[in-house]
Amino acid sequence: MSGKWLQVFKNKRADLKEIIACAIANAIVILAILLLKQAGGLQTLELIAFDIMVRLRNDLEPDPRLLIVGITEEDIVAFNRWPLSDEVIAQLLDRLSQLQPQAIGLDIYRDIPYEPGHQSLIQQLDNPKIITIKALGDAEVQGTLAPPTVPPSRVGFNDLLLDPDGVVRRNLMLATIEDEPFYSFSMRLALRYWQKQGIEPTNSPLHPDDIRWGAAEFLPLDRTSGGYQTIDDQGYQILLDYRSRKPLARVVSVSEVLYGNIPSSWVEDKIVLIGTIAPSGKDLFLTPYSPSRRISPKMPGVLIHAQMVSQLLDVVAGERSLFVFWPPWAEFVWAIGWGVVGVMVVVVVRHPLVWIFCPPLMLGVLWMGGFYLFLNSVWVPMVTPSLTLLFTSVIVIIYLGFRAQRQQQVVMGLLGQNASPEIAKALWNSRDRLMTNGKLPGEKLVATMLFTDIRNFSTISEQIPPEQLIEWLNEYLATLTQCVHSHRGIINKFMGDGIMAAFGVPIARTTEQKLLKMPMRRWLVLWKWAIVSWS
Structure with a gap:
């Protein structure tokens, strides 16, 4: 009895070692994935996932608070020059000012004169509703400033932040250079709009370094927010929430404003x-929508600034929420949790079809959950948990498959000693049906039993040397066993010179035959062989 329990203990110990080895392998894989994310190796894939979710969601309706006056190729041809002269810009500003806009944002550099009409432009720029632009210090536009007559309170920088893949996904609202604060172009326009309604930004009561503005509390983006890991997070940045892949507001050309008859309601x-x-103006940038647009994949800079203005207006009014991000520890739990889920599902439901379809189905659930959070303005990493789920589940599937194959080889080897290969294979394939709680349950079957032995075996064995008797007996039993196996029988036991065989168990017959019908010729041959061998 003690030997039996010792063997059971050894088997359990071997299984425990295999489980521990599998768990260690999964832990190493998860740790490697998390370290790769921490080092920024998955940032590009996370940004691609972000872009996919941006394209999957529905676009919002055009923003009725904005109007975009675009300088088109037709305008360049009509005025026969580029850049457009100060005179044309002055006429444009004068025409728009007459229609009583809330604010006018001039996303055109005018730090040097473009005659004719420079003085006329200077006069128009005295309008307090006009916001102009400057650059913060890009090497290519170093020294590019707003017109010198415009006060700093009506100047905003129009620098756009590019991610490592060249896509604009962030909005730099505020920047500080040598302790001097600078406002962005979109921030200046939104400030002008809300100041007329008495809504001013203040410091957050909960986080003094953050901005509380209307219904929104602006939390600055950092280098580890969402799928980011290696970005420069200087300044006050937020994640840009694009309103639409199409022009987010009504767009008119310069010629339409100057020579057309646009309704005043479009501007007022x-x-x-x-x-x-x-x-040809080359003021174009990649956006999350670019991969889905074969023609003109880039978006003009003025439209991106309009996206930023629209987002600021919405969040201050409480019509949209700013994106929020989980802390790093929560993202780690999120990634590890999906790896554990993958392991548990594969272990609990042990079926080949589950092993095939389980990882894709779980990935689908993961992405649907992440997309639901995204629609509610929560950006969580998607690639990191996908990799942990996929790799851990695949490791467990490989382990369980290897273990099942090894068990099958052992069981088939044991069954093959007493049953035909066909019966052994049928028993293995039906193991889930035949076994209940590790035991064979009772079942009513029609079976045929065969008992054979050699007449006068005791007398015969006394006349033959033991070594010769054993060799002769082994050859006889092997031949008889082959005959039983060929008729899909199972050797129940060997009894000295005889055997006990069963047919029709534990796999039920598929025919109504109740007796073993071995061809008489084969039995005669077997009996003749036994007599000749003995003599």
Whole structure:
């Protein structure tokens, strides 16, 4: 009895070692994935996942608070020059000012004169509703400033932050250079719009370094927010929430404003943004929508600034929420948790079909959950948990498959000693049906039993040397066993010179035959062989 329990203990110990080895392998894989994420190796894939979710969600309706005046290729041809002269810009500003806009944003550099009409432009820029632009210090536009007559309170920088893949996904609202604060172009326009309604940004009562503005509390983006790991998080940045892949507001050309008859309602109390939308202007940038657009994949800069203005207006009014991000420890739990889920599902439901379809189905559930959070303005990493789920489940599937194959080989080897290969295979394939709690349950079957032995075996064995008797007996039993196996029988036991065989158990017959019908010729041959061998 003690030997039996010792063997059971050894088997359990071997299984425990295999389980521990599998768990260690999964832990190493999860740790490697998390370290790779921490080092920024998955940032590009996370940003691609972000772009996919941006494209999957529905676009919002055009923003009725904005109007975009775009300098088109037709305008360049009509005025026969680029950049447009100060005179044309002055006429444009004068025409728009007459229609009583809330604010006018001029996304065109005008730090040097473009005659004719420079003095006329200077006069128009005295309008307090006009916001102009400057650059923070890009090496390519170093020294590019707003017109010198415009006060700093009406100047905003129009620098756009590019992610490592060149896509614009962030909005730099505030920047500090040598302790001097600078406001972005979109921030200036939104400030102008809400100041008329008495809504000013203040410091958050909960986080003094953060901004509380209307219904929104602005939490600055850092280098580890969402799928980011290696970005420069200087300044006050937020994640840009694009409103639409199409122009998010009504777009008119310069010629339409100057020579057309646009309704005053298009401009009155609106924020008007003026900028270049002509491809030759080269003021174009990649966005999350770019991969889905074969023609003109890039978005003009003035439209991106309009996206930023629209987002600021919405969040201050409480119509949209700013994106929030989980702390790093929560993202780690999120990634590890999906790896554990993958392991548990594969272990609990042990079926080949489950092993095939389980990882894709779980990935689908993961992405649906992440997309639901995204629709509610929560950006969590998607690639990291996907990799942990996929790799851990695959490791467990490989382990269980290897273990099942090894068990099958052992069981088939044991069954093959007493049963035909067909019966042994049928028993293995039906193990789940035949076994209940590790035991064979009772079942009513029609079976045929066969008992054989050698007549006068005791007398015969006394006349033959033991070594010769054993060799002769082994050859006889092997031949008889082959005959039983060929008729899909099972050797129940060997009894000295005889055997006990069963047919029709534990796999039920598929025919109504009740007796073993071995061809008489084969039995005669077997009996003749036994007599000749003995003599």
